């Protein structure tokens with residue numbers, strides 16, 4: 001049996017992309033090889049966290065409201081589990097988070113593709129229990145994605161732009177090729193594929209056009225996600241006029257284009 005490192009598990013509403021609003025059980029795998037400057041889960045980039053936190057429904061205020069006292073944490077349903085965890089324990093915890101409205105299990109991060117064997121074992125077992133599997137990935141490894149694809153019904157794959165600073169400039173082309181490789185294997189397998197690009201104030205129409213040209217011909221949903229600007233960088237968010245322009249550019253190459261911000265941020269949930 002495989003074991004691995006998980007940062008947190010919880011049940012919530014999907015806050016990004018084409019399946020926004022669907023109830024999911026999130027498994028946030030630890031570690032990520034990238035370094036996007038706008039990362040909002042930097043706590044999950046530690047690949048060896050000592051503990052995994054399993055959050056209950058009453059814990060969202062504790063995690064998201066700045067002025068809640070620490071004593072409130074003791075009233076919460078939060079459970080703290082030592083890492084590494086076995087895949088069987090993950091499945092047992094997943095079962096405790098099940099509600100009648102669950103759409104799917106969301107394998108997120110961090111980056112799930114760096115825990116391939118562990119993800120595979122969990123996804124296989126979840127599938128045998130008639131759960132649907134949904135992977136959210138930066139697309140950093142096409143080979144890792146291909147090895148997992150048979151277990152997933154849904155895939156949300158990021159395309160990082162050069163100015164996201166996910167990798168050094170010299171490694172950018174390799175990352176981009178891997179992302180396209182993930183998209184190809186996802187679509188070829190018949191997975192419901194969502195491609196997401198985070199856009200900023202300085203994202204150019206030319207960059208979006210180049211990406212959309214490379215994606216044209218694939219059956220996928222394409223999401224432009226305006227960056228949720230970090231507090232210290234409010235000026236990086238794109239204007240509505242810029243979003244209209246980028247969406248129109250994408251629409252010239254792709255059938256199913258949407259502009260969706262991170263809705264969970266508005267709701268104050270994870």
Ligand code: SF4
Nearest residue numbers: 032034036039110138
């Ligand atoms: S890929 Fe995701 S988790 Fe990794 S640095 Fe970028 S935003 Fe953060």
